[in-house]
Amino acid sequence: MKLSGSAIAASLSLALLALGLTACGDGGGESGDATASPAVQRTAKLIRGFGSEAGGERAKQAEAALHGYLDASVEQRWSDACSHLSAPFRRSLAALAAQAERIEPGNCAGVIKLAIKKLPMAQRAALTAADVGSVRLEDGQGYVVYADSNGAEYGMPIELDAGRVGVAGTAGTPLG
Numbered sequence: 001m002k003l004s005g006s007a008i009a010a011s012l013s014l015a016l017l018a019l020g021l022t023a024c025g026d027g028g029g030e031s032g033d034a035t036a037s038p039a040v041q042r043t044a045k046l047i048r049g050f051g052s053e054a055g056g057e058r059a060k061q062a063e064a065a066l067h068g069y070l071d072a073s074v075e076q077r078w079s080d081a082c083s084h085l086s087a088p089f090r091r092s093l094a095a096l097a098a099q100a101e102r103i104e105p106g107n108c109a110g111v112i113k114l115a116i117k118k119l120p121m122a123q124r125a126a127l128t129a130a131d132v133g134s135v136r137l138e139d140g141q142g143y144v145v146y147a148d149s150n151g152a153e154y155g156m157p158i159e160l161d162a163g164r165v166g167v168a169g170t171a172g173t174p175l176g
Contacts, residue, residue, distance in 0.1 A: 036176050044175035047155035048145060051138025059135040061165035062158050066144045069156075069167045070127045073116045078109035081116075086159045086166030115170035123171075126150045146172065 036044070054062065069084035082090060085108065093111045116124065126148035133153070134145040140160040147153050154172025158165055 040174060040176065043173060047136070047143045047173065047175060050136040051142055054135040054137040054142065058137060058165060062135045062144050063132045065158065065165050065167050066130060066132065066146065066156055070130050073112065074124065074127050078113045081112045082108035084167050086168045087161045088159065089166065089168040112170060119171055126152065145175065152176065
């Protein structure tokens with residue numbers, strides 16, 4: 001059975017919901033902000049407290065992967081965006097694309113294009129600048145905590161694969 005583009009976007013959203021990584025709210029404010037829902041506050045606390053702070057080369061790799069992915073996505077260089085993803089996450093996207101009606105099987109770029117275009121315009125525009133505040137790692141997985149150009153904070157999943165840090169999500173999780 002082939003999935004439509006909207007079904008893929010829904011599948012990505014459902015996958016994030018199933019992992020407890022999406023939240024309600026506008027993405028602005030601090031995690032302790034009274035306007036943030038309890039789910040957003042719990043998610044922010046979990047991401048900010050995940051593992052331990054990475055330093056040195058790992059932190060630099062994670063920051064480069066995040067910036068490379070976001071820059072390529074904003075500039076609609078979909079294949080380049082895919083090159084900044086971890087290999088396991090690319091394989092997951094390829095499997096999802098194989099079930100799509102309008103995306104060529106194995107086409108990571110098609111899935112990324114669909115996922116980014118489904119983001120609200122304000123969130124897409126804010127991706128033009130990401131100020132990394134923290135890189136959290138544990139057992140080869142983690143998050144880059146960053147603020148967008150509007151000051152809204154997000155946690156982007158990352159993972160280590162064959163010594164390389166790659167982005168492991170299509171969009172950051174709002175932290176406030």
